[in-house]
Amino acid sequence: MIVLFYNRKTKNRLSTLWMLIAISFVIILPFILGVGLYYKSSMLFQENSLGDLLFSKLWKPSIGKFGFATFIMGSVWVTFIAMLISAPICIFAALSITQYSRKFYLRIIHPVIDILAGLPSVVYGVWGVIVVVPFISNVIAPIFGAQTMGYSILAGAIVLSVMIIPFILNILIEIFRTIPIELTEASLSLGATKWETIKYVLVKKAVPGIIASIGFGLARAFGETMAVLMVVGNMIQIPKNVFDAGYPLPALIANNYGEMLSIPKYDSALMFAALILFVVVMVFNALMRMLIVRYDKY
Amino acid sequence: MIKKIEEIFFRSLMLISNLLILFVLALILLSIFKKGLGALNWEMLSQRPHGGYYYGKEGGVLNAIVGSLYLSFGATLLATIIGVPVALFMNVYLVKQKRVLNFIRFLLDLIWGVPSIVYGAFGFTLMVFLGIKTSLLAGIITVTLFILPIMIRACDEILKTSPLGLLEASLSLGSTKTETSFRVVLMQSFSGIITAILLSFGRAIGDAASVLFTAGYTDNIPSSLSEPAATLPLSIFFQLSSPVPEVQNRAYASAVILIIIILTISLLSRALSKKYHKNRI
Numbered sequence: 001m002i003v004l005f006y007n008r009k010t011k012n013r014l015s016t017l018w019m020l021i022a023i024s025f026v027i028i029l030p031f032i033l034g035v036g037l038y039y040k041s042s043m044l045f046q047e048n049s050l051g052d053l054l055f056s057k058l059w060k061p062s063i064g065k066f067g068f069a070t071f072i073m074g075s076v077w078v079t080f081i082a083m084l085i086s087a088p089i090c091i092f093a094a095l096s097i098t099q100y101s102r103k104f105y106l107r108i109i110h111p112v113i114d115i116l117a118g119l120p121s122v123v124y125g126v127w128g129v130i131v132v133v134p135f136i137s138n139v140i141a142p143i144f145g146a147q148t149m150g151y152s153i154l155a156g157a158i159v160l161s162v163m164i165i166p167f168i169l170n171i172l173i174e175i176f177r178t179i180p181i182e183l184t185e186a187s188l189s190l191g192a193t194k195w196e197t198i199k200y201v202l203v204k205k206a207v208p209g210i211i212a213s214i215g216f217g218l219a220r221a222f223g224e225t226m227a228v229l230m231v232v233g234n235m236i237q238i239p240k241n242v243f244d245a246g247y248p249l250p251a252l253i254a255n256n257y258g259e260m261l262s263i264p265k266y267d268s269a270l271m272f273a274a275l276i277l278f279v280v281v282m283v284f285n286a287l288m289r290m291l292i293v294r295y296d297k298y
Numbered sequence: 299m300i301k302k303i304e305e306i307f308f309r310s311l312m313l314i315s316n317l318l319i320l321f322v323l324a325l326i327l328l329s330i331f332k333k334g335l336g337a338l339n340w341e342m343l344s345q346r347p348h349g350g351y352y353y354g355k356e357g358g359v360l361n362a363i364v365g366s367l368y369l370s371f372g373a374t375l376l377a378t379i380i381g382v383p384v385a386l387f388m389n390v391y392l393v394k395q396k397r398v399l400n401f402i403r404f405l406l407d408l409i410w411g412v413p414s415i416v417y418g419a420f421g422f423t424l425m426v427f428l429g430i431k432t433s434l435l436a437g438i439i440t441v442t443l444f445i446l447p448i449m450i451r452a453c454d455e456i457l458k459t460s461p462l463g464l465l466e467a468s469l470s471l472g473s474t475k476t477e478t479s480f481r482v483v484l485m486q487s488f489s490g491i492i493t494a495i496l497l498s499f500g501r502a503i504g505d506a507a508s509v510l511f512t513a514g515y516t517d518n519i520p521s522s523l524s525e526p527a528a529t530l531p532l533s534i535f536f537q538l539s540s541p542v543p544e545v546q547n548r549a550y551a552s553a554v555i556l557i558i559i560i561l562t563i564s565l566l567s568r569a570l571s572k573k574y575h576k577n578r579i
Contacts, residue, residue, distance in 0.1 A: 008474055008477070009474070011474070012475060012477070015476040016391075019383045019387040022383050022387070023384045023387050023388070025380065026380070026384050026405075026406070026446065026447075027405060029409055029443070029446070029447075030405060030408060030409045030412075033409070033416070033417075036420055036423050036427075037416070037419065037420060040423045088311075088315070089315045089319070090315075092311045092312045092316075093312065093315040095312055096309075096312035096313070096316055097316075100312065109316065109319070109320075111568075112320060112323050114564060115323060115561065116319070116322075116323055118497075118504075118560055118563075118564050119504070119560060120503075120504025120505065120531055120556060121506065121507075121531075122504070122506050122534050122553070122556070123326070123504075123553055123556060124326070125535070126538065126549065127325075127326045127329060127330060130329050130330065130333055131326075131329050162322050162326075165319060165322075169319075193301065193305065195304065195305035195309075196301070216411070220413075222413070223412070223413020223414075223415060225414065225415040225506075225507040226506045250413065250415045250507070253415050254415060254418075254507060257422070257510060270419065271423065273419075274416045277415065277416050278416045281411050281412055281413060282408055282412070284411075285408050286404075289407055289408070
C-alpha cells in the first residue's frame with residue numbers, strides 16, 4: 001500500500017515536472033524566436049543603419065547594400081488590397097450568418113468555412129495560377145487598358161483575400177454571437193426594424209471587435225508566403241499600379257534561401273526580413289488583442 | 299420606404315457575400331480537380347520520381363507523400379507530447395490563477411499568429427546553431443514549433459469548457475493532480491483533443507514555407523531522421539514552376555492528392571467529434 005502510494009506521488013511529481021518544463025518552454029518560445037532572429041540579423045547593422053534598411057530602395061546584395069523598402073512596399077500593397085476585398089465580404093457574411101440564416105444554411109456554410117480555412121496555401125497558389133492569373137490578364141487588365149501577364153499585385157491580393165476570409169469570418173461570427181441577445185431584443189421591442197437593430201445596436205456595439213478582426217486579418221495576410229509567392233510576379237520594383245508585379249517580404253525569404261550562404265551577409269538580410277515580419281505581426285496582434293480585452297470589460 | 303430599400307440593399311449585399319464564399323470554394327475545388335484528375339493515376343501515387351521525371355518522364359510523387367506523412371506524424375507526435383500537458387497544466391493546475399492564465403493565453407495568441415516562413419527562417423538558424431543538416435529531423439523540429447501554439451490553443455479551448463465541479467470532485471476524492479488531469483479532465487474532453495490534434499496534423503501537412511529551409515528536398519524516400527525529405531506542398535510548388543506541361547499537370551494532380559488528404563482529415567475529425575460527443579457528461 002505504501003509502495004503504491006509512493007508510486008502515485010512519484011508519478012505525480014514526474015508529470016508535474018514535465019508539465020512545468022513544457023510550459024516554460026512555450027512561454028519563452030516567443031523570446032527565443034525574437035532573440036534568435038535578431039542575433040542572426042545583427043551583422044547587418046554594422047554597415048547599414050536601421051533607417052537605411054527600412055527606407056532605402058537600394059538592393060544590391062553583392063556590394064552589401066540592403067534596402068528593404070521595395071519589399072516592404074510590396075507586402076503593404078498586397079495586404080491592403082486583400083483587406084479591401086475581404087473585409088466587406090466578411091462583415092456582410094458574418095452579419096447574415098449570425099442574424100438571418102436558418103439552421104439548414106448554417107449546416108452548409110460552417111463546413112464550407114472550415115474547409116476554406118483548412119486548405120493549404122500551396123493549393124490556393126495553384127488555384128491562383130490556374131484561375132486568377134489568366135482571369136486578370138485576359139479579362140480585368142484589358143478593361144483598364146493595361147498589359148500584363150497576370151502575375152501581379154492584384155493576383156496576389158485576390159488569392160490572399162480568399163485565404164483570409166475564413167480566418168476573419170470566424171472571428172467576426174464569434175464577436176457577433178457574444179453580443180447579448182437582450183440588447184437586440186430590447187431594440188426590436190421598441191419598434192426598430194431588424195436592419196435598424198443591426199445597424200444601430202449590433203454593429204455599433206461590435207465596432208472594436210470588427211476593427212480587431214480586420215487587424216488580425218492584416219497580420220495574417222502580411223506573413224502569408226507560398227500562395228502569394230506563386231502569383232505575385234516577384235520583380236524587384238515598387239509597384240505603380242495593381243497590375244505591376246511586386247515582391248513581398250515573405251517571397252523574398254522563400255525565393256532566396258538557395259543563395260543564402262553564397263553571398264556574404266545575405267543570410268543576415270533574409271533573417272532581418274523574417275525579423276521584420278515577426279515584429280510587425282507580434283505588435284499588430286498584441287494591439288488588437290488589447291483592443292478586444294478592453295472592450296470586453298464594458 | 300427608404301428604410302425598406304436600405305434593408306433590401308444591405309440584405310442583397312449579404313446574399314452576394316455568402317454566394318461569393320460558396321462560389322469561391324467550388325471554383326477552387328473544381329478548377330484544380332478538373333486539371334489534376336486527368337494526370338492522376340496509380341503511378342503518381344505508387345512510384346518515386348525516376349530519372350528525367352522533371353522533364354516529363356515517368357515516375358510519381360510517392361517520395362513527397364511519404365515524406366509529408368513522416369514529417370507531419372513526427373511533428374504532431376512531438377507537439378502532442380509537449381502541447382497536451384501544457385493545456386492540461388493550464389486548466390488543472392492554473393485554473394484558479396486567472397491572471398497567469400490570461401498572460402499565457404495572450405502569449406500563445408501572439409505566437410499563434412507568427413507566419414510559418416518566420417518559423418522556417420528561425421528553424422534554419424537553429425539548424426546551423428545545432429550543427430545539423432537539412433533533414434527530416436530539422437523539418438520535424440521546425441514544424442513542431444509552428445504547430446505547437448495551434449495545438450495548445452485548440453486543446454485549451456476544449457478543456458476550458460470542462461466543468462470545474464468535475465475537477466473538484468476528482469481532487470476531493472484524493473486523486474493527485476496528475477490523475478485528475480489525465481484520467482478525468484483529459485478523458486472528459488477526449489473527442490475535442492483528438493480534433494485539435496487532427497487540426498494540427500492538417501496544418502503540418504499543408505505547410506510549405508516552414509520546411510522550405512529545413513527539410514530539404516530529395517527524390518528518395520527518407521530512411522532515417524538525418525536524411526532530407528521531400529514534402530507534398532513543395533513538390534507541387536517545384537513541379538508547377540517547370541515549363542514542361544506534363545510536369546505542370548502532375549503538379550495539379552499532386553494538388554488533388556493534397557486536397558484529398560486534407561478533406562479526409564477534416565471529415566475524420568468531424569466524425570470522431572460527433573461519435574465521442576455522446577459520451578460527454
